[in-house]
Amino acid sequence: MKELSVNHLLGIKYITESDIQLIFETADHFKEVINRPIKKVPSLRDITIANLFFENSTRTRLSFEIAEKRLSADVVNFSAASSSVKKGETLIDTVNNILSMKVDMVVMRHPNPGAGVFLSKHIGASIVNAGDGAHEHPTQALLDTYSIRERLGDVAGKKVVIVGDILHSRVALSNIFALQKLGATVKVCGPKTLIPKYIDKLGVEVETNLRKALNWCDVANMLRVQNERMDISYFPSTREYTQQFGVNMELLESLDKEIVVMHPGPINRGVEITTEVADSSQAIILDQVQNGVAIRMAVLYLLASKIKNYED
Numbered sequence: 001m002k003e004l005s006v007n008h009l010l011g012i013k014y015i016t017e018s019d020i021q022l023i024f025e026t027a028d029h030f031k032e033v034i035n036r037p038i039k040k041v042p043s044l045r046d047i048t049i050a051n052l053f054f055e056n057s058t059r060t061r062l063s064f065e066i067a068e069k070r071l072s073a074d075v076v077n078f079s080a081a082s083s084s085v086k087k088g089e090t091l092i093d094t095v096n097n098i099l100s101m102k103v104d105m106v107v108m109r110h111p112n113p114g115a116g117v118f119l120s121k122h123i124g125a126s127i128v129n130a131g132d133g134a135h136e137h138p139t140q141a142l143l144d145t146y147s148i149r150e151r152l153g154d155v156a157g158k159k160v161v162i163v164g165d166i167l168h169s170r171v172a173l174s175n176i177f178a179l180q181k182l183g184a185t186v187k188v189c190g191p192k193t194l195i196p197k198y199i200d201k202l203g204v205e206v207e208t209n210l211r212k213a214l215n216w217c218d219v220a221n222m223l224r225v226q227n228e229r230m231d232i233s234y235f236p237s238t239r240e241y242t243q244q245f246g247v248n249m250e251l252l253e254s255l256d257k258e259i260v261v262m263h264p265g266p267i268n269r270g271v272e273i274t275t276e277v278a279d280s281s282q283a284i285i286l287d288q289v290q291n292g293v294a295i296r297m298a299v300l301y302l303l304a305s306k307i308k309n310y311e312d
Contacts, residue, residue, distance in 0.1 A: 004302050008127040010116045011136035012177035020181060024146055026298035027291070034070060034293060044073035047304045050098045052108040053130070054080040054091075054115075059265055059289070060130050060140070064107050067296035073304075076103065091115065095123055104307055105300065108132075126303045134168045140264055141174030143295040145182055147288045148219055151260055156183030161213045163245060164223035164272055167194045171223060171264045176202055189213040190245055191235045194225075210245050214255055221262040222247060222272040238271060248274045252282060260284055 004019050012020075033041055049068050053061055061077075068075045078098065095106065107128045108116055113135035120127045131137040149155050160179050166172045166188045179186050180203065187205045188195060195206055207213040214220055225241065235241050247261065261273065261283045269275050278285060 008120045012174045017181045027294040030297040031294040044071040048074040049105045050076040050103045054110045063292040136174045137170040141178040143292040145178045158184045159217045160219045161187045161217040163189045219260045249276045
């Protein structure tokens with residue numbers, strides 16, 4: 001059996017193109033499973049997974065939880081907002097306490113970039129990064145690129161523009177790494193204040209005119225404006241942002257070709273995209289959600305296989 005080159009999923013940066021293809025092939029199999037009347041498989045029956053969320057999350061946490069339950073894993077949920085972390089307990093203490101309960105894998109979201117990497121060096125469990133600050137969100141990038149492959153047949157050779165708040169987005173960085181590893185060309189588009197200074201070092205072009213960007217691309221991934229990460233104002237007003245960087249049906253229909261529209265959610269309807277666009281046949285937003293479960297099942301299954309092989 002083919003296996004991943006890594007023992008943790010800490011970021012797209014650390015995995016290879018063949019890792020990504022293996023995750024996709026495994027997700028194809030699990031996608032069939034979740035469309036059956038009986039959606040459960042016993043693959044991870046002996047594995048205990050702890051979901052540690054030090055930041056609020058609804059969609060990612062639910063998606064992981066459904067994936068874990070579909071694989072028959074034992075699941076421990078831990079929300080740091082209501083835990084001893086508030087009383088000053090450190091990350092390692094928290095995790096060691098959970099590991100002493102004999103947990104095999106940890107799915108973690110944390111506000112600090114690199115928290116997963118730090119943890120992987122100090123504890124024996126397999127770590128899946130469910131988002132670390134504005135750094136990486138690997139499973140989101142995997143499900144996004146998988147959804148492009150599903151709709152367009154392949155990722156290689158495709159042109160993808162990521163629109164919006166690139167500066168605060170872990171989704172943007174992980175997507176850039178994944179798309180480039182799979183042979184796509186990436187541009188970013190947004191207000192200059194929301195484009196990071198290092199972007200050119202990633203081999204990504206910046207386009208500040210949305211219409212030009214959309215006419216160029218095959219796929220537009222619309223990011224939400226992350227108001228919760230902004231301590232200063234990066235653009236004059238939401239209304240102005242929408243006028244310059246929001247997508248409505250009129251704009252979509254005026255393009256030279258039909259493009260695919262994506263959004264990692266949650267959508268600020270009427271800001272990045274209108275309701276009409278979100279619900280149109282060009283949008284694959286609900287496919288992304290469904291694919292998220294299959295991709296996370298694939299990641300957990302492949303990492304757990306490495307634990308089992310190691311124990312055997």
